[in-house]
Amino acid sequence: MAAAAGPLAAELDLEVDTALELLRCNRWDALAVRLGVRQHGLAAFRRRCRTMQEGEGEDECAVCFEDAPLLRLGCGHDACAECWTGHLRAPLEAGDRAAATRLTCIDGDCDVPVGSDVFERLLGAAAEGGGDAELLDKYRKWAREEWVREARDDRRFAACPADGCDRVVAFDRRLMSVQCACGHQFCTNLACGREAHAPLPCILFQKWRMLEDKNKGRGHGLSPEMAALMTKLCPNCRTPSDKPEGCNYVVCGMCRHSWCWDCGTHNSTPAGVCH
Ligand SMILES: [Zn+2]
Ligand SMILES: [Zn+2]
Ligand SMILES: [Zn+2]
Ligand SMILES: [Zn+2]
Ligand SMILES: [Zn+2]
Ligand SMILES: [Zn+2]
Incomplete structure (x- = not known):
């Protein structure tokens, strides 16, 4: 599912986090996101699908039946x-990572996801009065880990190390490194x-790092190029081999x-062809 976020982010010139967020709240419908952003502009579309709206005045809460100012999710509930805050807190307090990161609307029959902006807003606001900063941190950590886990499916995303x-x-994926x-x-x-x-x-680089660690304190680290010279690929199967001590006979x-x-370029024997 997260596979759509990379190309979408590139196409619409979004941060990947934003693309993931938009996909999430549009039930992973990349077409809906593409059209929505084109039609409404990013800011407006984001507001539409994510932000909790405040109602006017007070009304009866559908959950506790108290009269209070109501907050409405994108779905209308x-x-x-x-x-709402209780709804958000419950899975976090219960330690239910899956339920917290895939939390849906407070209406039990509605599967519209509750986005991270709602957590930020409600738990962040509560944090000002004290108490929920810890839960918000927990949510942020879990949400990020979920993204990274989803991202690993197609190896087009990575958490910056x-x-x-x-x-x-x-x-x-065709590039060897990313910034x-x-x-x-x-x-x-x-x-x-x-x-x-x-x-x-990678394998040569790791070898170079090992050699460099070994040489620490002796004042002469090997350059990556030197390390590459000390390793050659087997002409038969391309597996890297170390330079043998002394003679040129190598068995892969x-x-x-050999x-x-x-x-x-040729087979060798220990006795025969040492140059
Ligand atoms: Zn209520
Ligand atoms: Zn709903
Ligand atoms: Zn970074
Ligand atoms: Zn590597
Ligand atoms: Zn080989
Ligand atoms: Zn030879």
């Missing part, structure tokens, strides 16, 4: 601020997740093909 940065970044808005550049192979190291493949750890480190 309304309740008093106290009831920089310290203190909580952005989710969209990237083109976050915070300036940090990192590898698009999420299994690697290290700082950007193109054009060196993966396919057992080859000559020096020229790499």
